[in-house]
Amino acid sequence: DTGVSQDPRHKITKRGQNVTFRCDPISEHNRLYWYRQTLGQGPEFLTYFQNEAQLEKSRLLSDRFSAERPKGSFSTLEIQRTEQGDSAMYLCASSLENDGVGRGQFFGPGTRLTVL
Amino acid sequence: AQKVTQAQTEISVVEKEDVTLDCVYETRDTTYYLFWYKQPPSGELVFLIRRNSFDEQNEISGRYSWNFQKSTSSFNFTITASQVVDSAVYFCASLFGNEKLTFGTGTRLTIIP
Numbered sequence: 001d002t003g004v005s006q007d008p009r010h011k012i013t014k015r016g017q018n019v020t021f022r023c024d025p026i027s028e029h030n031r032l033y034w035y036r037q038t039l040g041q042g043p044e045f046l047t048y049f050q051n052e053a054q055l056e057k058s059r060l061l062s063d064r065f066s067a068e069r070p071k072g073s074f075s076t077l078e079i080q081r082t083e084q085g086d087s088a089m090y091l092c093a094s095s096l097e098n099d100g101v102g103r104g105q106f107f108g109p110g111t112r113l114t115v116l
Numbered sequence: 117a118q119k120v121t122q123a124q125t126e127i128s129v130v131e132k133e134d135v136t137l138d139c140v141y142e143t144r145d146t147t148y149y150l151f152w153y154k155q156p157p158s159g160e161l162v163f164l165i166r167r168n169s170f171d172e173q174n175e176i177s178g179r180y181s182w183n184f185q186k187s188t189s190s191f192n193f194t195i196t197a198s199q200v201v202d203s204a205v206y207f208c209a210s211l212f213g214n215e216k217l218t219f220g221t222g223t224r225l226t227i228i229p
Contacts (some may be wrong), residue, residue, distance in 0.1 A: 031215070033215070033216070033217075035217070040221075040222075041221060042207050042209070042219030042220055042222050042223075043161070043207075043217070043219050044219070045216035045217065045218075048216065049214050055215070056215065056216065057214070061182050077157070089159060089162065093161075093217075104151070104163050104166045105163075105217060106163055107153075107160060107161035107162075107163070108160070109160045110157060110159050110160065112159070
């Protein structure tokens, strides 16, 4: 049994470049979430999927950000034309829909992005 | 507004002391879920506990215990007989009727050997 995995763990890029991160959720989980965490802060919600459908996007997700989950399994988060303000830890989480009962989201190790 | 507040930014205690981390939430929803996560230096968020708004029973798991009080909108976390391995940032979080977790700003706990 494996947990949520993310790749890469670290990414250093120059301003203006595009980057793509991947998240593999726990296999039976149908919900997948992306969060962003900056230094000294708690994670902030970006977007989430139920199966392949993207159901909610935060205002934090500008038009330079796009997320996909094409087959309802792994997900990718792409940032175009990166800016220094995009430097953060990008966290992926997954959960299993369970109506009427408290739900837990299980997090991956994160991808730390540094934009120079 | 729906929010989670962790007023304690940093706490340091000597090993074997007990320590309580505070969490206060705000919501008008009647159904919600509360969580605690641990984030060690490695960075990964580790799920500790989940509570729903209809279950005010306190819970104990080994050296960890949680005190949920709706009357004061608090969900506090106590570590008994703290150990150096407990050093981490601890986040309180909530689900307020939607799918996104709302996190507090975290409390950095340092256990001094």
